[in-house]
Amino acid sequence: MPRMNMVQALNSAMDVMMARDENVVVFGEDVGYFGGVFRCTEGLQKKYGRDRAFDTPIAESGILAAAIGMGVYGLRPVVEIQFADYIYPATDQLVSTAARLRYRSAGAFTAPITVRSPCGGGIFGGQTHSQSPEAIFTHVCGLKTVIPSNPYDAKGLLISAIEDDDPVIFLEPKRIYNGPFDGHHDRPVIPWSEHPASEVPAGHYTVSLGQAACVRPGAEVTVLTYGTMVHVALAGAEEAGVDAEILDLRTLIPLDIETIVASVGKTGRCLIVHEATRTSGFGAELAALVQEHCFYALEAPIVRITGWDTPYPHALEWDYFPGPRRVAEGLKRVMAD
Numbered sequence: 001m002p003r004m005n006m007v008q009a010l011n012s013a014m015d016v017m018m019a020r021d022e023n024v025v026v027f028g029e030d031v032g033y034f035g036g037v038f039r040c041t042e043g044l045q046k047k048y049g050r051d052r053a054f055d056t057p058i059a060e061s062g063i064l065a066a067a068i069g070m071g072v073y074g075l076r077p078v079v080e081i082q083f084a085d086y087i088y089p090a091t092d093q094l095v096s097t098a099a100r101l102r103y104r105s106a107g108a109f110t111a112p113i114t115v116r117s118p119c120g121g122g123i124f125g126g127q128t129h130s131q132s133p134e135a136i137f138t139h140v141c142g143l144k145t146v147i148p149s150n151p152y153d154a155k156g157l158l159i160s161a162i163e164d165d166d167p168v169i170f171l172e173p174k175r176i177y178n179g180p181f182d183g184h185h186d187r188p189v190i191p192w193s194e195h196p197a198s199e200v201p202a203g204h205y206t207v208s209l210g211q212a213a214c215v216r217p218g219a220e221v222t223v224l225t226y227g228t229m230v231h232v233a234l235a236g237a238e239e240a241g242v243d244a245e246i247l248d249l250r251t252l253i254p255l256d257i258e259t260i261v262a263s264v265g266k267t268g269r270c271l272i273v274h275e276a277t278r279t280s281g282f283g284a285e286l287a288a289l290v291q292e293h294c295f296y297a298l299e300a301p302i303v304r305i306t307g308w309d310t311p312y313p314h315a316l317e318w319d320y321f322p323g324p325r326r327v328a329e330g331l332k333r334v335m336a337d
Contacts (some may be wrong), residue, residue, distance in 0.1 A: 004200040007177045009151035010040045010116070013158035014078060016204050018048050021076060024162060026053045028063060028080030028116075037082055038118060038177055060086055064093035064115070068101070071111045071167075078162055084119035084171060085131045098167040099142030114161045114168045119147070120228055120275050121312055121321055122175030130312040132227075132276035137169045138253045138285065144168045144209060145252040149176070149230040150197035153250055156207030164209065173227040180231035210254030214263070218245035221269035221334055224260060224286050226250060229273045229322060236273075236327025242335060244271070252282055260286075261293045268299035269334050273327055278306040300337035305330040 004012065017024045026044055028036075032055040035042030045053035056063050060081055067077035081087045087094075098111040121130035137145045146161055146168060148154035154172070161168035180195070216223075216234060220243040225233045230248045237244040245263050249255065264270050270290050272283040283304045290302055305322050313320055 001199045002202055003198045004151045004155075005178050005198065006148070006151045006154045006172070007038060007040050009155040009200045010158055010172065011042060011044070012200065012202065013155040013162070014041065014044060015047070017076075017078075017159060017162045018044065018052060020204065023074060024052075024076045024078060025070065026078045026080070027056050027066075029056055029058055029082045031055060031080050036080060038174060040116070040172075041080065060090040061093055064090040064098065067113045067115075068093060068098050068111050071113045072101070072109050076112050076114075076162055078114045078116060081115060081117040083125075083129050084117040084133050085128050087115070087117055087133065091136075094137070094143065094167065094169075095140050099140050101142075102166060103142065110165045111167045112165045114158070114164075114170055116158075116170045116172060118174035118177075119171040120173045120175055121317055122228065124314060124317055125312075126314040127311040130317075132171075132274070132307070134169075134171055134252055135276060135280060135282040135285075138282055142166065144254065145171070146209065146250065147171045147173065147227040147252065148250060149173070149227050149248050150195065151200050152197040153207050153213070153248075155200050156205050157209065157250065159204065160206045160209050163206070168209075171227070175228045176231065180228070207250070209251045210256055212250055212256035212259040213248045214245060214259070215248045216244065216246040218243040218267065220244060220267055221271055221331060222247065222260070222263040222267045223271045223273060223331075224249060225273040226252065227275070229275055232322060232324055233273050233327055235324035236331065239324050240328035240331040242331045244331060255289075257289060257293065260290065264290055264294040265297045268297050270294070270298070270302045271305065271327075271330050271334050272302065273305045273322060273330070275307050275322060277309050278304065279309050281306055300334050303330045303334045
C-alpha cells in the first residue's frame with residue numbers, strides 16, 4: 001500500500017473522483033497550472049484539462065456563487081479557498097444560498113459542493129493566514145464541517161464529501177500537511193512516512209462523515225479534539241502520564257455524539273482541546289453536550305485547552321498554539337478534581 005502525506009492523500013482523493021465522475025470539477029485561486037499554493041491540486045489540470053481543473057479570479061464570493069450554480073445543474077464542484085482566513089467574503093453565499101438550498105426548494109435542488117481550505121497556524125502566517133473558523137460553520141444549518149488529522153482520513157473523508165449531495169466545508173490543518181509537529185518546536189514528532197495513517201489505498205474508499213475515531217484508548221479521562229490538536233493531545237497525554245482516551249472527532253457536523261457519550265460515561269472526566277479561540281469556539285458546544293448527556297457520569301468539571309481570545313500573533317505563535325505542556329497541565333487539572 002502506498003504511503004502518502006496529507007497533501008498527496010488529498011490530491012489522490014480528487015484524482016480518484018475526477019476519474020470516476022466527469023461531473024467533478026476542481027477550481028479556485030492558483031489551483032490549475034500552479035497546482036495550489038500547497039500543491040494539493042498539482043497535476044490535475046494537466047491530466048484532466050482546463051475545463052475540469054482551472055484557476056479563478058481572486059474573488060471568493062464569485063468562486064462560491066459559481067460553484068452553487070454548477071451544483072444546481074448537475075456538477076460536483078470541489079473549490080479551494082486558498083486560506084480559511086479568506087473565506088469570509090463568501091460567507092453569504094455559503095450561509096444564505098448553499099446551506100438553505102435543499103430546504104427552501106423542498107428538496108428539488110441541492111448544492112453538492114465541497115469547499116476545501118487550509119486552516120490553523122504553525123507556519124508563521126500571522127493573523128490573516130492562521131485562523132481556525134470552524135465554529136462559524138457549525139452554527140449554520142445545512143452545512144457539514146470536516147477536519148481531518150491524518151492522510152488516510154483526509155482522503156476517505158474528502159471522497160465522502162465530494163460524493164455528498166449537500167455542501168461540505170473541508171478544513172485542512174496546514175501545519176500537518178507534511179507531518180505532525182510537537183506544538184513546541186518547528187520539528188516533526190513523527191514523519192508521515194513512519195506514521196501508520198500514512199498508508200493510504202491508491203483507489204477509491206470512504207471514511208464516513210459523522211463518525212469519530214478513538215486514536216488512544218484510556219480509562220481515566222476523555223480528550224475530545226480534532227485536526228492538528230490530535231497529535232498535540234497524544235504528546236500531552238504522554239507528558240502527563242495520564243491514561244487518557246483520545247477521540248478524533250473528524251467531523252464536527254455531523255457530530256458522533258454516541259461515541260463521545262460512551263467514552264465520557266466510561267472515564268467520568270473530559271478535556272476538550274482545539275486551536276481556535278476560546279470564546280464561542282466549538283469546544284463550548286462540546287462542553288454543553290457532554291454536560292447534557294453525561295451529567296451523572298462526570299466526576300470533575302470539564303476543562304478546555306484552546307487558543308487565546310486574540311488575533312493570531314506572528315512572533316508569539318508557539319505561545320498561542322496549544323502545545324503538549326498546556327494539554328498535560330489540563331489533564332492534571334481535570335484529574336485533580
